Amino acid sequence: MDCNTGAFPNLFVTGLILGMLYALIALGYTMVYGVLKLINFAHDAIFMIGAASIFYLFGVWFGLNEPTGGVVLVSLIAVGFLVSGLASGGSAVLLERLAYRPLRRRGAARLSFLIAAVGASFFITYLFQQDFLLGTSEHNFPGFMATESALTIIGAQVNNRRVLAVLTAVALFLILDFFVNKTRSGRSIRAVAQDIDAARLMGVNVDRVVALTFFVGGFFGGIAGFLYGMVFSKVAWNLGFFPGIKAFTAAVLGGIGNVRGALLGGVTLGLVENLSTLCIGAEWKNPIAFSVLVLVLIFRPTGILGEGLSAR
Amino acid sequence: MAATPLLELKGVKVRYGVIEAVKGIDMKVNEGEVVTLIGGNGAGKTTTLRAISMIHAPAEGQVLFQGEDITGVPSHEVVGRGIVQVPEGRHIFPSMSVYENLEMGAFIRDKGDRKGLGEEVERVYELFPVLKERRKQAGGTLSGGEQQMLAIGRALMAKPKLLMLDEPSMGLAPQVVETVFDVIAQVNSEGIPVLLIEQNAQMALGAAKRGYVIETGEIVLEDRAEKLLGNDEVRKAYLGEE
Ligand SMILES: Nc1ncnc2c1ncn2[C@@H]1O[C@H](COP(=O)(O)OP(=O)(O)O)[C@@H](O)[C@H]1O
Ligand SMILES: [Mg+2]
Numbered sequence: 001m002d003c004n005t006g007a008f009p010n011l012f013v014t015g016l017i018l019g020m021l022y023a024l025i026a027l028g029y030t031m032v033y034g035v036l037k038l039i040n041f042a043h044d045a046i047f048m049i050g051a052a053s054i055f056y057l058f059g060v061w062f063g064l065n066e067p068t069g070g071v072v073l074v075s076l077i078a079v080g081f082l083v084s085g086l087a088s089g090g091s092a093v094l095l096e097r098l099a100y101r102p103l104r105r106r107g108a109a110r111l112s113f114l115i116a117a118v119g120a121s122f123f124i125t126y127l128f129q130q131d132f133l134l135g136t137s138e139h140n141f142p143g144f145m146a147t148e149s150a151l152t153i154i155g156a157q158v159n160n161r162r163v164l165a166v167l168t169a170v171a172l173f174l175i176l177d178f179f180v181n182k183t184r185s186g187r188s189i190r191a192v193a194q195d196i197d198a199a200r201l202m203g204v205n206v207d208r209v210v211a212l213t214f215f216v217g218g219f220f221g222g223i224a225g226f227l228y229g230m231v232f233s234k235v236a237w238n239l240g241f242f243p244g245i246k247a248f249t250a251a252v253l254g255g256i257g258n259v260r261g262a263l264l265g266g267v268t269l270g271l272v273e274n275l276s277t278l279c280i281g282a283e284w285k286n287p288i289a290f291s292v293l294v295l296v297l298i299f300r301p302t303g304i305l306g307e308g309l310s311a312r
Numbered sequence: 313m314a315a316t317p318l319l320e321l322k323g324v325k326v327r328y329g330v331i332e333a334v335k336g337i338d339m340k341v342n343e344g345e346v347v348t349l350i351g352g353n354g355a356g357k358t359t360t361l362r363a364i365s366m367i368h369a370p371a372e373g374q375v376l377f378q379g380e381d382i383t384g385v386p387s388h389e390v391v392g393r394g395i396v397q398v399p400e401g402r403h404i405f406p407s408m409s410v411y412e413n414l415e416m417g418a419f420i421r422d423k424g425d426r427k428g429l430g431e432e433v434e435r436v437y438e439l440f441p442v443l444k445e446r447r448k449q450a451g452g453t454l455s456g457g458e459q460q461m462l463a464i465g466r467a468l469m470a471k472p473k474l475l476m477l478d479e480p481s482m483g484l485a486p487q488v489v490e491t492v493f494d495v496i497a498q499v500n501s502e503g504i505p506v507l508l509i510e511q512n513a514q515m516a517l518g519a520a521k522r523g524y525v526i527e528t529g530e531i532v533l534e535d536r537a538e539k540l541l542g543n544d545e546v547r548k549a550y551l552g553e554e
Binding site: 188190191195197198199201203206 | 419
């Protein structure tokens, strides 16, 4: 086995950046699991909607395909965060309303929720594959932000889009941490996650908390979609497929239901799958990523940090 | 003309699927009273409380609070109206600190008035000083007795108009049971009516003004507490006398 140690800096930085994006997507899985004990498999499609919304707004409607700079660029990015977040957050709330809440009302079995989730994922994904939406071909991400080398870390060139992705992910995690631990709404989410009946007895409107959780998870997933589309310069109907399954893996790896676990799981997975290609072919990336999951689960069934939205 | 009872159950039936766990009961709690509902394991006590809180709404019958029909309103609105329950098994939020548990108790009133909240918390700490020592500790790490105190303190944070307790003495050391009953008496002396569910009939009837006895989903006796304490059947069935 010969290792290409020279590639380490690049792979390390790429792993870190990708890992942060996985972590951001993983939040959606982990928060919903925390309150409902449901794996929302449709979250990959929710993520894709975030990228698609920017493709439509900036690319199709405003034709913002030329690099911009200064205040214009900053404003476009801010609007992009808001639009992708709202598009995905809104879709997630709608999904919960139409697919999951009726099941909850009937006290359906866990398996029914799982089937509904997988069905919803396929439904949304293939809806976007239709010609009146994204169609079967891949599109370029609107090019309003030029790709240029921004900085060098341990000898690896990092472009400005990637820097934006990482800074945003870090900021969003800090905001979420504050929201969940320090605000009244955040407390109500933790209360429902820890003991749904006790939360009801405290006067918490559980339906509202569930909707809020889907919204927050969807909002962050949407922004992740925007950043992912920008980093890889593409938008497509199946954009969510791999990031979705990786983020789900990351969530389980870190300890599903656990916000900090999502971060740890995402970064771990990103690093492992990228660094593994130092010594073996890149085609082994996915098998290795999932082997890590299996190994962790054998030795720590509840993930690295353990289950629970509660955990601080 | 008698004053409207604070809480009134009229022909309340509660079902789990086809099983009728509560078979049409009538009960009242008046302003200022401590009322107890006693009965053996599986008699339907918890089911009755969950029906009043609308966690598991009655299939038939009515629950009136302050004269208004609250049957079938969402459970968070029941709390909003002032009916607060200390559930069986305490249901402390395990990963929240003692202080956060208390904050959750005030959830319906917590609209940013941190100062008002602080005063209430201090009052709970006065009732249960051990909670102050433990205020930063996770709820799940407390002993059973401390958790029961926290559950009661948490309920008081909501400023209840009716406090309902489901077997607060269950599994506690005699000393802790005494503390809990002292606090119930003190809370009531401040004007808060209490609906107390117990298997410990001796303690419950000692603390209450009136009592109901429930057996397999039906009220079989109702009377002033001291009368029930003197009742032969009650003494046999619930006080362990031959
Ligand atoms: N969730 C449930 N599903 C089905 N049956 C239940 C449920 N909860 C309680 N029961 C049944 O209802 C009856 C009354 O239970 P419960 O109200 O808990 O009694 P108690 O609190 O007096 O011990 C029991 O026969 C019990 O088995
Ligand atoms: Mg019970």
